[in-house]
Amino acid sequence: MNPLPSSDRLDRRAALKWMLAGTATLMVLDRDSLAQGASAPGGRGYGTDPDLIKEYKPGDYWPLTLNDHQRRTAAVLCALIIPADDRSPSAADLKVHDFIDEWISAPYAGHDKDRARILDGLAWLDAEAGRRFGKKFIEANAGQQTAICDDLCREVPARAELKEPSLFFKRFRDLTAGGFYTTPEGMKDIQYVGNVPLLTFDGPPPEVLKQLGLA
Amino acid sequence: MPHISSAELKSNYDVIVVGSGAGGGQTAYTLAMEGVKVLMLEAGRNYDPMAETPMFQDNSRAPLRGAGTTDKPFGFYDATVDGGWQVPGEPYTQASNEPGRQFEWWRARMLGGRTNHWGRISLRNGPYDFKPYSRDGLGFDWPMTYEDLAPYYDRVEMLIGVYGDNDGLENTPNSSPGVLQPPPKARAGELYTQRHAKKLGLPVIAIHRAVLSMRQDSRTLPAKLHPNNPTAQRILAQAMNERAACFWATACGRGCSIKANYQSTTVHLPPALASGNLDILSDAMVREVTMDDAGKATGVAFIERKSRREMRVKARIVVLSASACETVRVLLNSKSARYPAGVANSSGKVGKYIMDTVGARLSGQIPALENLPPHNEDGAGGGHVYVPWWLYQEQHAGKLGFARGYHIEFGSGRQMPGVGTMSGLDWLNGGNYGKAYKQDARRYYGSFLGFAGRGEMIPNEDSFCEIDPTVKDKWGIPVLRFHWKWSEHETRQAAHMQQTFADLISALGGRVRQAPQKDGAKAIEPGGSIIHEVGGAIMGTNPRNSVTNQWCQTWDVKNLFLTDGAPFCSNADKNPTLTIMALAWRAADYMLEEMRKGNL
Ligand SMILES: Cc1cc2nc3c(=O)[nH]c(=O)nc-3n(C[C@H](O)[C@H](O)[C@H](O)COP(=O)(O)OP(=O)(O)OC[C@H]3O[C@@H](n4cnc5c(N)ncnc54)[C@H](O)[C@@H]3O)c2cc1C
Ligand code: SF4
Numbered sequence: 001m002n003p004l005p006s007s008d009r010l011d012r013r014a015a016l017k018w019m020l021a022g023t024a025t026l027m028v029l030d031r032d033s034l035a036q037g038a039s040a041p042g043g044r045g046y047g048t049d050p051d052l053i054k055e056y057k058p059g060d061y062w063p064l065t066l067n068d069h070q071r072r073t074a075a076v077l078c079a080l081i082i083p084a085d086d087r088s089p090s091a092a093d094l095k096v097h098d099f100i101d102e103w104i105s106a107p108y109a110g111h112d113k114d115r116a117r118i119l120d121g122l123a124w125l126d127a128e129a130g131r132r133f134g135k136k137f138i139e140a141n142a143g144q145q146t147a148i149c150d151d152l153c154r155e156v157p158a159r160a161e162l163k164e165p166s167l168f169f170k171r172f173r174d175l176t177a178g179g180f181y182t183t184p185e186g187m188k189d190i191q192y193v194g195n196v197p198l199l200t201f202d203g204p205p206p207e208v209l210k211q212l213g214l215a
Numbered sequence: 216m217p218h219i220s221s222a223e224l225k226s227n228y229d230v231i232v233v234g235s236g237a238g239g240g241q242t243a244y245t246l247a248m249e250g251v252k253v254l255m256l257e258a259g260r261n262y263d264p265m266a267e268t269p270m271f272q273d274n275s276r277a278p279l280r281g282a283g284t285t286d287k288p289f290g291f292y293d294a295t296v297d298g299g300w301q302v303p304g305e306p307y308t309q310a311s312n313e314p315g316r317q318f319e320w321w322r323a324r325m326l327g328g329r330t331n332h333w334g335r336i337s338l339r340n341g342p343y344d345f346k347p348y349s350r351d352g353l354g355f356d357w358p359m360t361y362e363d364l365a366p367y368y369d370r371v372e373m374l375i376g377v378y379g380d381n382d383g384l385e386n387t388p389n390s391s392p393g394v395l396q397p398p399p400k401a402r403a404g405e406l407y408t409q410r411h412a413k414k415l416g417l418p419v420i421a422i423h424r425a426v427l428s429m430r431q432d433s434r435t436l437p438a439k440l441h442p443n444n445p446t447a448q449r450i451l452a453q454a455m456n457e458r459a460a461c462f463w464a465t466a467c468g469r470g471c472s473i474k475a476n477y478q479s480t481t482v483h484l485p486p487a488l489a490s491g492n493l494d495i496l497s498d499a500m501v502r503e504v505t506m507d508d509a510g511k512a513t514g515v516a517f518i519e520r521k522s523r524r525e526m527r528v529k530a531r532i533v534v535l536s537a538s539a540c541e542t543v544r545v546l547l548n549s550k551s552a553r554y555p556a557g558v559a560n561s562s563g564k565v566g567k568y569i570m571d572t573v574g575a576r577l578s579g580q581i582p583a584l585e586n587l588p589p590h591n592e593d594g595a596g597g598g599h600v601y602v603p604w605w606l607y608q609e610q611h612a613g614k615l616g617f618a619r620g621y622h623i624e625f626g627s628g629r630q631m632p633g634v635g636t637m638s639g640l641d642w643l644n645g646g647n648y649g650k651a652y653k654q655d656a657r658r659y660y661g662s663f664l665g666f667a668g669r670g671e672m673i674p675n676e677d678s679f680c681e682i683d684p685t686v687k688d689k690w691g692i693p694v695l696r697f698h699w700k701w702s703e704h705e706t707r708q709a710a711h712m713q714q715t716f717a718d719l720i721s722a723l724g725g726r727v728r729q730a731p732q733k734d735g736a737k738a739i740e741p742g743g744s745i746i747h748e749v750g751g752a753i754m755g756t757n758p759r760n761s762v763t764n765q766w767c768q769t770w771d772v773k774n775l776f777l778t779d780g781a782p783f784c785s786n787a788d789k790n791p792t793l794t795i796m797a798l799a800w801r802a803a804d805y806m807l808e809e810m811r812k813g814n815l
């Protein structure tokens with residue numbers, strides 16, 4: 001959760017208690033304690049009736065794919081796409097590459113396509129870095145890595161032979177963003193301030209209405 | 216009486232209710248609160264929203280960051296258990312593989328059915344919606360008027376709790392005074408749309424949703440709902456006191472452990488159980504209605520899922536409320552030498568005229584909404600406003616090229632990010648990465664608006680379901696085969712929706728990611744995908760061309776009732792569930808009356 005100071009914000013438990021005062025439903029407060037237990041089942045997907053209360057991490061349900069080198073390459077690319085700045089850490093700091101590994105390893109429709117694209121793309125990065133700088137991608141210096149990414153990041157690729165690598169980059173960037181902005185740090189970065197119980201819903205504050213010309 | 220095991224089944228009940236969703240929940244509630252002994256049979260497992268709802272879990276704790284999969288199509292945290300477009304071991308088939316000729320059938324196998332995760336949008340049908348044939352010569356009139364159902368809409372709204380306003384717009388009925396709860400304030404994008412939609416003549420008003428914006432008035436409502444029944448009043452007051460008001464956080468589709476929104480499992484079933492008149496048997500998959508020689512229903516045969524044993528149970532009245540198509544399936548599978556086409560099917564209309572809602576969408580990015588000061592827009596876990604159909608007069612004058620209307624639902628704002636929230640920014644910024652990308656994410660977050668049209672489909676001869684001659688499910692029960700076809704009334708409507716959304720996005724100063732489709736067949740979403748399955752056993756005034764009367768009572772078998780969407784003979788643009796509940800309550804009142812009179 002992302003605690004942001006706000007006077008209209010109540011502690012989650014306090015709010016539940018407040019709203020349910022005098023009712024028989026206080027057992028709901030112990031919901032979080034249900035989160036422990038139950039080891040991850042092996043096998044295919046998580047099925048149609050998984051435990052929704054528990055906390056999961058990549059690898060809990062299906063085996064991951066990336067070997068050590070691929071994983072390090074993915075981490076470097078994550079950090080290039082979403083680097084640390086004064087507001088939040090990098091995607092690599094938040095282990096978004098492990099989420100991407102989970103994603104491309106998932107036994108669901110569509111994920112196999114991402115798997116092929118990401119694995120091919122990671123290999124292409126090494127080939128390209130080798131061709132241009134005589135090194136693996138992760139051994140190249142920041143300027144060299146950036147030079148490669150600059151070629152790939154545009155919506156319309158600079159050269160025809162960059163079409164497939166650019167599609168890889170686009171997909172990898174979307175997955176990196178998906179992994180990053182779903183973490184508490186990422187949500188805080190874009191200033192998502194919800195998921196906290198409120199006593200009242202007051203609509204947009206005056207400064208928002210003013211900016212929209214609705215005040 | 217309580218949740219029971221099959222060993223605890225009684226030898227006889229007053230009423231068996233098959234299914235525990237909106238229709239089954241309402242039927243069982245009304246009957247049990249009035250002293251009738253009810254057995255509810257539910258194919259899915261028991262489900263406890265108090266313990267099982269992931270209220271505050273953020274996506275970082277879920278597999279794949281909560282993204283939808285074939286196991287959980289609406290995301291990991293969606294409340295659906297053992298359901299989706301496919302249910303393992305319980306297939307259905309399509310008669311055609313031509314494009315546009317399929318019906319996608321969503322099911323949820325759990326106590327409470329789809330009401331655990333539905334969108335809670337609760338709109339009344341209006342007066343025109345009960346007499347569509349009289350207005351434009353298409354489809355069928357209902358064997359009742361809006362005025363017949365209006366008191367039941369009031370009752371359902373008071374019982375479940377619905378927020379909204381009374382705007383008095385055409386064919387968009389007001390509720391009686393004191394019935395609705397106050398609507399939440401509109402969000403930034405909703406307000407901005409409201410202001411600028413005026414240029415196009417679109418009214419943006421408070422939507423009606425089954426969410427408590429304040430606690431229910433447990434002192435006055437129970438007496439209005441159960442006059443002269445102090446026991447029911449006491450039980451209901453207690454149940455209302457156990458529901459909290461919405462705390463303006465968490466998505467309603469996950470369910471609500473504080474009981475602030477309507478789901479059968481938090482609203483209908485607790486008081487019905489507390490009355491002592493309801494037994495619930497879960498994991499009981501009903502196969503057929505059993506009949507006696509006199510042509511009356513005696514009960515049902517079902518498969519106990521855990522033991523795979525077939526069992527039978529008896530009652531004076533059988534109510535099917537298993538979701539429209541599943542109710543059809545049970546009727547058609549109740550086949551015998553005496554009823555070769557299934558029971559209640561002397562008209563041959565069982566399975567005919569299945570309908571969904573017409574759906575099309577378009578989204579855009581609105582520069583005015585960029586870089587807004589951060590603020591909490593979670594709200595009531597769904598929309599706060601909508602656009603009701605506004606072109607009744609133009610349409611009636613034949614100016615639109617399609618016969619029925621649609622309403623517009625919104626998605627907007629700074630909602631909790633999911634995997635796709637920041638995807639594909641390259642259509643806006645040309646493609647970048649690094650610190651510039653992070654800046655762009657901050658800028659664009661919350662600046663997208665999505666519009667979804669929800670329109671009326673006219674029943675047609677080419678959209679129906681029947682029993683597949685060969686395929687059976689894992690319980691050995693023959694499955695449904697679907698036939699589907701949109702008419703031009705629907706496809707043209709879908710194209711009109713997308714054009715309207717594009718115009719609206721321009722009026723907001725925004726840009727669309729994809730141009731609207733001129734070809735309605737490309738704009739329209741596949742049959743079934745809006746999950747407003749109704750029809751298949753339509754009501755009418757004539758036993759020769761309809762399956763039930765206005766009380767949801769089958770013409771052929773007088774102690775057999777259908778209280779889900781199956782008896783709908785039209786599917787107005789208004790989402791169907793509130794009407795399912797109002798019809799179910801009315802049917803249950805009729806059963807009570809007929810039992811009292813000794814007719815049932
Ligand atoms: C994501 C989503 C959003 C929706 N949003 C809205 C909305 O905003 N507004 C709206 O009006 N509607 C909405 N709907 C539709 C709404 O959920 C349904 O109209 C409503 O639940 C219908 O109630 P029902 O009782 O007919 O069926 P269900 O709620 O589906 O209940 C049927 C029950 O019967 C059980 N059953 C089935 N077969 C058998 C059998 N053979 N034996 C025993 N039991 C059986 C099922 O397991 C199920 O529990 C939405 C649906 C979905 C999936
Ligand atoms: S938004 Fe309100 S009603 Fe919906 S789940 Fe959250 S608390 Fe419950």
